[in-house]
Amino acid sequence: MIALPSSLNANLVIGIALLVMLLVVAGAIVRTRSLLAAIILFSIYSLVSAVWLVVMDAADVAFTEAVIGAGVSTIVLLGAILLTRGEVEKPGWRALVAPALVCAGVGGLLIYAAAGLPALGDPASPANAHVGRAYLEAAPKEIGAPNIVTAVLASYRGFDTLGETAVIFAAGIGVALMLGFGPHASPLPPAATIGDHHVVLRVSAKFLIPLIALFALYVQFHGDLGAGGGFQAGVIMAAAIILHALVFGLRDTMMAVPPRLVRSIAALGVLLYAGVGVACMLNGGAFLDYDYLFPPAFEKQVPGWLLGDPEHAHHWGQHFGILLIELGVLLTVAATMLTIFYGFAGRTVEAIRQERGA
Amino acid sequence: MLLAAGAAGLLVAMTITIARAIMGPSHYDRILAVNSFGTKTVLLLSVIGFVFGRPAFLDIAIIYAPINFVTTIALMKFFRYRSLAQPLGLSAGEETLDD
Amino acid sequence: MSFILLHFNYVAVAILMMAGLFVVVSSSNLIKRMIGLAIFQTSTGLLYISLGKVSSGTAAITVDAASPEKQALANHLDPAYVAQYGVAGVVYSNPLPHVLILTAIVVGVATLAVGLAIAVRVREAFGSVEADEIEVLSRLESAQAGSQA
Amino acid sequence: MTDMLSLIGGVCVVAGTALSLIGAAGLLRFPDVYTRIHAASITDTGGASLVLLGLCLIAGLSLTALKLAFVWFSIMLTTPVAANALANAAFGSGHRPRIGAFQIMRTDERRKTSRGTEAP
Numbered sequence: 001m002i003a004l005p006s007s008l009n010a011n012l013v014i015g016i017a018l019l020v021m022l023l024v025v026a027g028a029i030v031r032t033r034s035l036l037a038a039i040i041l042f043s044i045y046s047l048v049s050a051v052w053l054v055v056m057d058a059a060d061v062a063f064t065e066a067v068i069g070a071g072v073s074t075i076v077l078l079g080a081i082l083l084t085r086g087e088v089e090k091p092g093w094r095a096l097v098a099p100a101l102v103c104a105g106v107g108g109l110l111i112y113a114a115a116g117l118p119a120l121g122d123p124a125s126p127a128n129a130h131v132g133r134a135y136l137e138a139a140p141k142e143i144g145a146p147n148i149v150t151a152v153l154a155s156y157r158g159f160d161t162l163g164e165t166a167v168i169f170a171a172g173i174g175v176a177l178m179l180g181f182g183p184h185a186s187p188l189p190p191a192a193t194i195g196d197h198h199v200v201l202r203v204s205a206k207f208l209i210p211l212i213a214l215f216a217l218y219v220q221f222h223g224d225l226g227a228g229g230g231f232q233a234g235v236i237m238a239a240a241i242i243l244h245a246l247v248f249g250l251r252d253t254m255m256a257v258p259p260r261l262v263r264s265i266a267a268l269g270v271l272l273y274a275g276v277g278v279a280c281m282l283n284g285g286a287f288l289d290y291d292y293l294f295p296p297a298f299e300k301q302v303p304g305w306l307l308g309d310p311e312h313a314h315h316w317g318q319h320f321g322i323l324l325i326e327l328g329v330l331l332t333v334a335a336t337m338l339t340i341f342y343g344f345a346g347r348t349v350e351a352i353r354q355e356r357g358a
Numbered sequence: 359m360l361l362a363a364g365a366a367g368l369l370v371a372m373t374i375t376i377a378r379a380i381m382g383p384s385h386y387d388r389i390l391a392v393n394s395f396g397t398k399t400v401l402l403l404s405v406i407g408f409v410f411g412r413p414a415f416l417d418i419a420i421i422y423a424p425i426n427f428v429t430t431i432a433l434m435k436f437f438r439y440r441s442l443a444q445p446l447g448l449s450a451g452e453e454t455l456d457d
Numbered sequence: 458m459s460f461i462l463l464h465f466n467y468v469a470v471a472i473l474m475m476a477g478l479f480v481v482v483s484s485s486n487l488i489k490r491m492i493g494l495a496i497f498q499t500s501t502g503l504l505y506i507s508l509g510k511v512s513s514g515t516a517a518i519t520v521d522a523a524s525p526e527k528q529a530l531a532n533h534l535d536p537a538y539v540a541q542y543g544v545a546g547v548v549y550s551n552p553l554p555h556v557l558i559l560t561a562i563v564v565g566v567a568t569l570a571v572g573l574a575i576a577v578r579v580r581e582a583f584g585s586v587e588a589d590e591i592e593v594l595s596r597l598e599s600a601q602a603g604s605q606a
Numbered sequence: 607m608t609d610m611l612s613l614i615g616g617v618c619v620v621a622g623t624a625l626s627l628i629g630a631a632g633l634l635r636f637p638d639v640y641t642r643i644h645a646a647s648i649t650d651t652g653g654a655s656l657v658l659l660g661l662c663l664i665a666g667l668s669l670t671a672l673k674l675a676f677v678w679f680s681i682m683l684t685t686p687v688a689a690n691a692l693a694n695a696a697f698g699s700g701h702r703p704r705i706g707a708f709q710i711m712r713t714d715e716r717r718k719t720s721r722g723t724e725a726p
Contacts, residue, residue, distance in 0.1 A: 009513070010362050011411055012462060017369050019469040021376060026496055028380040036436075038492050040388045043429060044379055047399050048372075049499055050418070055407055056506045057413050057516040057550035065502075066418055066564045070396070071425040072568045073434045073495065079442055080488055080573035085582040100469045107475035112469030121463070121512030123542040128511055132551030136544045138518055149515040149559070150554045151447060157556060164560040171567035177575040198446040198694065201431070204687045211680075212424045219417065226414050226518060231563045243428045246435055249445025317586040333563060340570045345442040347577070360616025361664075364657065367623035371649070372631035380644075386639045386696040394633060394646040397681060399625060401657045402690050404677060405619065408661055411529045412515055416673040420680060427684035432693060438695040 059227035080342025144315030145224035179343035205307030212240035230326035234333025269332030290321025396426030473500035476578035509554035620662025626653035650685035
């Protein structure tokens, strides 16, 4: 009989404390009538869940949640509130009793079912014992990337990720079609802000924006060694440009990063991703089988010192394949997030102008 | 042991900050609470990395500070100017409409 | 006691999920409903990640066999446990749920933006984001169209 | 030697956490936005510096220490600016400090109250 690690450890305690915090914040979101308070609390909710994800060993997911949940989705929600002018929810909900009963019933069933799930951290549970373990054992040999999450995401399940990238692209196009691409947006003069100079903010933003962009590139190229990858890097890159728009105005940002260019980049990312797959097919492999990314004749010409360890020579294609498709993901995600931001922020300007004109 | 105590203390501080975010009363108090909560999160992420023996996760803490900044600026701008699009810190007359 | 602690994650996920569902069903404000949907979606992610956790495991980023980090990770563990469930001397958590949820979060924010964009267009068409008022307005509109025909 | 450094580092982390707790208590108890900003800045400066310094001592000279320095740098760069912008926005939108010997008022208010009694 193998002794399992003691059940009451720091991991479990911190995890439960964070979950209780999550429950409290979620309860406050349900209760509050102010939509703005709900958005601010949702940002905290994302943060708490990001820390919880780190505790649960999901470093990559935590990275994504921290960047997206607390960063981009807050800004998108704020943009939506601006456009709908609905800062406070109308009092008097339609019905409270029937939904509460339904939710309590379903929740009770779910909790009842939870007793049948494997205990937290059970290493022998079906989910952990078979396919997860198989990836852990095979990935270092077959892919050669230390970050197994990236290996599974980009290589084993590369087709799935291509689909998700396409969904993100489609969502960006959908938002742009509904809200416009914001090409005519030009900022209004700020109303009565005499003497309201944000010098400190502007100077430090000038310093921060390149720093954030640089860190996005680090996350991108470090993705197969540590936590990170194209999804996270794309959002961070978009955040850098959004910061520019927030501080220096949307018009300046649109001159630096034109919406037309952003749209092209979003499409280019998906194209690059699919193109890598087609290149593998042309060289005799399956779709997105990076071992065939380079023609075999070409690989024979490569000098030995570039390939490194001859035993791992076939990882060469995998490394380049993962880098290329992560680049495609970066381009699509960053451009889509920017398109969404341009859509919401650009429409704000038009809505205000219409209101003032009317 | 000391690190675990530090993590616990930070968790308590985060709980208090959440209380301020829920109570308000003004939206500026809430923004302040989010900002302060973000800083504490960064610290907790750093400490947790050491408690669990994988300090490599500091990358999340590094990026979180600037992202927190972006969110705070967005919230602040929303409440102050009701717009995400206009530039900050220009006096009236410095900037005019194109058309 | 230990049974409750080890299943607390699932209970919390169920409550969070129902909180999200409650907001979606009972609130009439479209924006608030989107926030509820986002909470619902996050809770699904939490369930997946909970299932992928392995006791005393570490994140699925391979630790160099020679590094001092590996020694520290295996220090407090029963060697038999590591031999049974570890890979190359280190116990890792299951990476597969992480992959699924990572992409789901990014797709989630993109679809959230689509939902909010629809809410914005609804506001522009009806002048309101409250589902009740929209229902009344659209019924009025269709009644007018019917009387004209 | 390493143990000694780890011990000092741990003490630093706990001290920083204590400062964070004090800051959080201030955040909860102080009467208005400005005093709360002041309380929160204790976490941002003293708390963050001590915690990260302590972790640096534990990590020793390594890439991790460099990353910790970077975390410290970005916290030092962002949080004071955010606090400044926040106070600026709160003041601009009409919040006035509730305590203090000199109540800052709008110029028109000050003119109104000081009319006839004494020169402003």
